[in-house]
Amino acid sequence: MLQRTVDNLKTIFTMTFLIEPPNKTTVTDTSLYDNFWFQNEYLTEYNQNSGIDMFDQTMFNNDDTKAKLVVSDHRPIWAVFNISREDDD
Numbered sequence: 001m002l003q004r005t006v007d008n009l010k011t012i013f014t015m016t017f018l019i020e021p022p023n024k025t026t027v028t029d030t031s032l033y034d035n036f037w038f039q040n041e042y043l044t045e046y047n048q049n050s051g052i053d054m055f056d057q058t059m060f061n062n063d064d065t066k067a068k069l070v071v072s073d074h075r076p077i078w079a080v081f082n083i084s085r086e087d088d089d
Contacts, residue, residue, distance in 0.1 A: 050079035
């Protein structure tokens, strides 16, 4: 079901996703489940700066078992947006 939803999003040519392969968002480095999806024409605040918090590597020295137990098996993703200018509010 999830893969079908992702595949459907990819068919919308104006759709942008920020985290791209070969990046992985799970601590086991097996999947890219988590992402930000938007259409550029409707979201101009994004400033082209995003990434993945590799906490399992920086905080747990690649101990996936401990990272999953203490935090999660998914790595947080982040993006920076400029909210100081007028937009569609």
